[in-house]
Amino acid sequence: MILEFKVEAEDGRARSGIAKLRGKKFKTPVFLPVATLASVRALDFRDLEEIGIEIIMANTFHLHLKPGEDLIKKFGGLHKFMNFDGVIATDSGGFQVFSLGLGMEHGIGKIADNIFLERMRNVSRKGEKWIEVDDEGITFRNPLNGSMMRLTAKKSMEIQAKLGSDIVFAFDECTSPLSDKEYTARALERTHRWILECMESYDKKQAIFGIVQGGEYRDLRIKSAEFISSLELDGYGIGGSLGKSKADMLNILDWVIPILNENKPRHLLGIGAIEDIFNCVEKGIDMFDCVSPTRWARRGHLYVSPSSGGNVENKFRIHIKNAQFRESELPIDESCDCFVCKNYTRAYLHHLFNANELTYFRLSAFHNVYFMANLMEEIRKAIEGNYFEELKKEWLGY
Template sequence: MKFKIDTTLDRMRTGVVKTKHGKFNTPVFIPVATLASVRGLDNRDLKEMGAEVLLANTYHLHLRPGDEVIKKLGGLHKFMNIDLPIVTDSGGFQAFSLGFGMEHGVGKIANNIFLEGLKDIDFKGEKWAYVDDRGVRFKNHISGEIVELTPRKSMEIQSNLGSDIIFAFDECTSPLSDKKYTEIALERTHRWAEECLQYYNKKQAIFGIVQGGEYRDLRERSAKFMAERDFDGFGIGGSLGKSKRDMHNILEWVIPLLPEEKPRHLLGIGAVEDLFNCIERGVDMFDCVAPTRWARRGHLYISPEEGGKPENKFRIHIKNAKFRFDTNPVDRSCDCFVCQEYSRAYLRHLYVSNELTYFRLASYHNVYFIIRLVEKIRDSIESGAFYELKKRWLGYQ
């Protein structure tokens, strides 16, 4: 993997990441293909809308269909029949989402429940992941059997998947974890990072993950530790505090300590407001299931021209009765085929009728919308107009 910085503006930059399966421009939004599929969309949709890179889920693909199966079929690229760069996470986030995330009832930010890929599972209050120094033991939600992930096993699975960029195995802590536990998890993550560097497939690029919760000294310690190792890039993960301000603080502490010449990936974040505020602080890569998840729940993205603003999270809920006779597209400033061909009234009808067509159309619009927004942000950095664009969208600089 190679990363080239093209333009800088204050702490922001644009660049290009090159992999053996092609290149992608940064800043970039990465659609999440949890089970080797972006929900509701096919490969033609993704290429048509300009997706340049995808992220697949190590833990879930290990369970189904199995990483050994994917290896025998030629790796993820042949299995999915797609020639785009693919990133895989390590399975570390599931240690949180199936563990403390379930126990504490929170997501990466305490006021934002965000359990990746698990919408249809009935947990019944039971914790399904347990962490110790060796690794993480999961209760397989398909078979009920115990599955263990260790740093070495995560590297083996990701090698079998054949992704271009992999992540080191880490422990993602809860926003409600105290400092004592967060420090224990941090030291564990650092030991695991060393193991991952020992065992990973050298044909893949590997990113280390900065942890430390909301605690400045721990975050800075982790950033320095990762920066001193031979990683190709860095993820910023784990608990991002109890508010968006906490998340911004974490980025401001961590990013100056990471090597300027390597990309930075903010894991699991992708709301409109976050894209502006985190790119402004130097983030290059994002992944998030939000566009397709919100689409399935009836929420469609809109621009400021259509009334989108931080207060409504740049979304409308298509089920609202006021859209029953609305012949306008979802967003008149959007040039996706959904907005060019279908009305809000029609999409509302599909949604309330639970028609499968709705899920594809809504998912297409939402993913397209976010990809295009990040492209606009990238262009605005290159032209020097970022702050004007941010003010138009967020109402402040």
């Protein structure tokens, strides 16, 4: 284990802390922008530095397909390849195999949208299955060219070692809300066996996180949390199907978090809505990752805080395409001090978006990523100052 984690302040079950590894550090609670293909879309390393991003998440599966881990290794690993010297975490590739392997990237969330996965799992195309799970790993078709590929625990660790990330996630099977209990239990046994294989084969210069699975089933989640907590891991991920509603997700956190060793960081995989972040930090989550800030930006949705009209109903977003912004002299968000908000109007962003100008993508991504980083900073300060509940109420209204 190479990651040192220290809880610095607690407010209820919410906590702030600092993680140190390989001469780098990041403060928690933290939101990891996702750099799927070794790029936080539309941004470069100077942008990330200016925003103060300490840690990002890259995708093992995508990078394995394109450009391939051998090429990245040739260039000295991910940090050098993309010129980012903060902390890089890589996921195990398991979740992507289940979603992307089926060409279903868009619209798949961590909650009930995952039903697509289950529907597609056994759908054959030209009479052949796209994904087969067995006890040793997953066989699937390369979504780029249809050739057969195989991912195992050992292979996932090999790829992540070549990528040279700082934090690796153990290989897991991601089940969907439509998986019945019997299937989820079998998948959980496989996932637990795979963690042990990962712990044997990963590069010990990296930190390793194990993922708690078990779907929406209380006893399976508890069993998984107990098992994961008994292992010598650097941190914990909470993944897989988080139930059919936000209430289910919070229940799962209530079952799992008290069991996990409190001296290790807890990462909730793939969750990034602002309302969820407040509710999950309140339950004791330290780390989040999601493609949402850059994906929403590309589609015209820009984050706004309560002082600029953001609330739970509008999900703290305005849609910049709306005609009401055509002549708006206001910045995107009045309380945001990013360079976009300091220098440009909503009218300008509205124009760039409608004109499909490339500059729009950078400016909108910069604001949304900055906004999330700034929100996490506010949350940390609130935990340290013991006013997290007040801040949450100010944002969510409850």
